[in-house]
Amino acid sequence: MAPHTTTIHKLKSEEQVAIALAAHIYHLSNKFIAANGSFSVVLSGGTLIDTLRKILEAPYFGAIDWSKWLIFFLDERVVPLDHPDSNYKLAYDGFLSKVPIPECNIYPIKEKLSPEEAADEYEQRLKHLVANGTLKTSPTTGFAKFDLMLVGMGPEGHVASLFCWHFQRFEKEKWVTFITDSPKPPPPRITFTFPLINSADEIAMVVTGEDAADAVKVALGKHAADYYPLPVQKVSPEGGLTWFLDEEAASGL
Numbered sequence: 001m002a003p004h005t006t007t008i009h010k011l012k013s014e015e016q017v018a019i020a021l022a023a024h025i026y027h028l029s030n031k032f033i034a035a036n037g038s039f040s041v042v043l044s045g046g047t048l049i050d051t052l053r054k055i056l057e058a059p060y061f062g063a064i065d066w067s068k069w070l071i072f073f074l075d076e077r078v079v080p081l082d083h084p085d086s087n088y089k090l091a092y093d094g095f096l097s098k099v100p101i102p103e104c105n106i107y108p109i110k111e112k113l114s115p116e117e118a119a120d121e122y123e124q125r126l127k128h129l130v131a132n133g134t135l136k137t138s139p140t141t142g143f144a145k146f147d148l149m150l151v152g153m154g155p156e157g158h159v160a161s162l163f164c165w166h167f168q169r170f171e172k173e174k175w176v177t178f179i180t181d182s183p184k185p186p187p188p189r190i191t192f193t194f195p196l197i198n199s200a201d202e203i204a205m206v207v208t209g210e211d212a213a214d215a216v217k218v219a220l221g222k223h224a225a226d227y228y229p230l231p232v233q234k235v236s237p238e239g240g241l242t243w244f245l246d247e248e249a250a251s252g253l
């Protein structure tokens, strides 16, 4: 497998990150829809959702073929979908309710399941979508191959719900796993695993704010290899990895 290409955009402000991210997503939406007839997008929760706001504006909003978008969730808190902690609710309120993506193209977790059941159910649904041709497969790994994952990062370097000192980050077989003791509340969550994340065509790492500066320095700084690997350091997609950093997040580089 050819190594991925990494691009780092260091931007002046969070506003500039939002503008650059919208242009990037628009470009990839056109590219993947032209190539495959659809655009599979995986959303993180957290601050990412607000940073998507520029894609809701001209020139992008009216120019995107939203009917071809498929939406998945990189990680999810095991709470009802209308709960304030739900990543689906965050994404719905801040983004999905404002764009004409058909409801049947949006894949939230199933409610009223245990974390383990919810992870298994989501994994089975992804496998079904691969089997019926809705999602591509990585010829290298056999895992689903999403077109674009939009990945945020916690200040201590976690991505999705894959945390330092938690074994889920080492999972090799499962596509989706669960955690019942997330150090960041709420404790019960499901999460994509690294083999699934890294089978993606494109990953955009969207990181803003000074809280993130230390972990960004570990991930991208010149002494990166000297540090114990943070979860974020395992992000390595088959295609392109593009970092969007504001001045504060990049201040340690």
Ligand SMILES: O=C1O[C@H](COP(=O)(O)O)[C@@H](O)[C@H](O)[C@H]1O
Pocket: 043, 044, 045, 046, 047, 048, 074, 075, 076, 087, 151, 152, 153, 154, 155, 158, 159, 160, 161, 184
């Ligand atoms: O708990 C979570 O945290 C991360 C990072 O969130 P942020 O607010 O620091 O941007 C997020 O990417 C993940 O989806 C979420 O469940």
